[in-house]
Amino acid sequence: MNNSNSNNKELIEALNQIEKEKDISKDILLEAIENSLVAACKNHFGKADNIRVNINRENGAVNVYAERQIVETVTDPITQISEIEAILKFPKNSVGDVVHVEVTPRNFGRIAAQKAKQVVVQKIREEERKVLFHQYYSKEKDVVTGIVQRYVGDNISINLGKVDAVLTENEQVKGEHFRPTDRIKLYVLEVKDTTKGPRITVSRTHPELVKRLFEAEVTEVRDGTVEIKSIAREAGSRTKMAVATNNPDVDPVGACVGLNGARVNAIVNELRGEKIDIINWSDDPAILIENALSPAKVISVHVEEGEKSAKVIVPDYQLSLAIGKEGQNARLAARLTGYKIDIKSESQVANYDYNSSYNEGYEDSEYNGEYEDDEYSDNYDKE
Numbered sequence: 001m002n003n004s005n006s007n008n009k010e011l012i013e014a015l016n017q018i019e020k021e022k023d024i025s026k027d028i029l030l031e032a033i034e035n036s037l038v039a040a041c042k043n044h045f046g047k048a049d050n051i052r053v054n055i056n057r058e059n060g061a062v063n064v065y066a067e068r069q070i071v072e073t074v075t076d077p078i079t080q081i082s083e084i085e086a087i088l089k090f091p092k093n094s095v096g097d098v099v100h101v102e103v104t105p106r107n108f109g110r111i112a113a114q115k116a117k118q119v120v121v122q123k124i125r126e127e128e129r130k131v132l133f134h135q136y137y138s139k140e141k142d143v144v145t146g147i148v149q150r151y152v153g154d155n156i157s158i159n160l161g162k163v164d165a166v167l168t169e170n171e172q173v174k175g176e177h178f179r180p181t182d183r184i185k186l187y188v189l190e191v192k193d194t195t196k197g198p199r200i201t202v203s204r205t206h207p208e209l210v211k212r213l214f215e216a217e218v219t220e221v222r223d224g225t226v227e228i229k230s231i232a233r234e235a236g237s238r239t240k241m242a243v244a245t246n247n248p249d250v251d252p253v254g255a256c257v258g259l260n261g262a263r264v265n266a267i268v269n270e271l272r273g274e275k276i277d278i279i280n281w282s283d284d285p286a287i288l289i290e291n292a293l294s295p296a297k298v299i300s301v302h303v304e305e306g307e308k309s310a311k312v313i314v315p316d317y318q319l320s321l322a323i324g325k326e327g328q329n330a331r332l333a334a335r336l337t338g339y340k341i342d343i344k345s346e347s348q349v350a351n352y353d354y355n356s357s358y359n360e361g362y363e364d365s366e367y368n369g370e371y372e373d374d375e376y377s378d379n380y381d382k383e
Contacts, residue, residue: 008060008109011116018120024127030055032123036115037062045103050079052100055112062112065100132162133198137191143212146202148182158186163198171203173236176272185213185270205235210276213267220245220255227252229281232335236274240292240332244281253278277332285310285339292333296322299346309340319345 012026019026037053041064045051050067068081070093083095090099105111146158146165154169156178167186178184186202187209193199203209211228220226226245233239243252256278257264264276279291286301289310296318302311314322322343323330334341 008056008062010060011113012058012060015120018124022124022127023131024124027057028127029120029123030057033112033116033119036119037064037112040111040115041105045078051103062104062108063102064104064108066103067098068101070095070097070099129193129195129197133191133193136160136163136188136198136200137193139188140191141188141208143185143187143209143216144202145183146186148178148180148184150180158184158202160200163200165200165202167202167204171201171205173204173272173274175236176204185209187212205233207231207233207239210239210241210267210271213270214241214256214263217263217266218256218258220250220252225250226255227281230336230338232332234328234332236272238275238277238328238332239271240277240279240336242279242281242288242292242336253280279336285337288337289333289339289341292336293322293329293341293343296329298322303339307340308338309342312341312343313349314343314345316345316347319343 015026015029018024018029034053034055038051041051041053045066052065052067054063054065055061056063066078068079070083070086070090071080072083072095074080074082081089081099081101086093086097086099089101090097093099144160144165146160149157149159149164151157152166156167156172158165158167165186165188171189184204186204187206188200189203189206190201191198192201208231210233211231214228215222218226221228221243225247226243228241229244230242231239232241241256243256245252245255255263258266264278268274268276277294279294282288282291285303285305289301289303289312290298293312293314296314298318299313299315301313304310312322321329324332330341330343
């Protein structure tokens with residue numbers, strides 16, 4: 001390529017610098033430039049099916065080659081070369097062979113320089129977008145800290161550092177209001193790759209947000225000494241969480257609560273006052289259900305494992321507490337344990353005809369306090 005050695009060398013130096021600073025392979029950039037130049041050759045030769053562009057990896061020299069078949073009589077000069085001409089240039093080849101003939105156009109260096117600039121800029125954008133995508137894709141199903149930017153309709157734009165995320169109305173906790181520059185914790189629901197960069201959807205309502213916050217706050221949860229077995233959450237109001245450990249020297253509930261409640265209070269503050277009940281997990285469904293109905297006291301639990309249901313008797317004065325405001329305590333207990341829970345007070349049970357069966361007595365009750373994991377189910381309460 002005439003009068004372009006310095007430009008060629010500058011190109012290679014520039015690509016070396018980009019490789020070093022942007023971590024984008026020089027070979028990937030050169031291949032992209034070569035491919036773009038092949039397309040540019042179509043304008044010059046009328047077709048580019050048999051054209052190959054080669055850029056020297058050391059000095060940047062650009063050469064264009066055409067694949068041509070050696071024939072006795074040329075009928076298509078773009079794809080063929082005469083036997084006589086081939087003898088001079090390719091003495092070792094014979095009729096029928098395909099050879100690569102250099103056909104570098106005049107002033108091709110200028111075209112190459114323009115294309116190189118366009119390709120490099122485009123490729124840098126693509127690679128940076130790809131790097132960003134993989135960086136945030138690795139955070140999917142994890143917690144990140146974001147800075148509130150602005151409300152966009154009913155959604156909120158959150159800055160995560162190098163990209164913005166979207167906190168949709170459905171993933172916002174009712175009653176939570178933010179101001180620009182507020183720093184908040186968010187659960188990364190999904191990271192999608194788009195032409196404009198990664199699109200990140202985050203949540204403040206997902207139960208896993210609570211789990212990840214405990215992993216960050218509680219060393220024993222983070223290192224696996226304490227395991228969070230199940231979480232049931234009504235975002236903005238109350239969360240119930242069951243924990244367990246195989247270490248007899250560790251109190252799993254105490255570890256999560258912390259000294260004077262320091263650990264759990266840090267998470268409650270992050271969730272802006274949401275109440276968190278932490279209970280001991282048990283493989284015995286009756287004990288687990290009793291624990292799950294805390295803070296209410298339970299007299300007895302009768303479990304039907306096949307039906308995944310339980311009949312619970314509580315003292316009269318504990319009935320309202322067991323059920324909770326608008327049924328919340330019982331509802332969360334059902335979601336936490338995976339059991340349908342029917343709660344009755346002592347006096348309600350005493351009024352039944354004991355000649356009838358235990359189950360019939362409950363079914364005929366004037367108050368049927370049944371709670372189950374139905375429309376409230378999130379399909380991710382259980383590990």
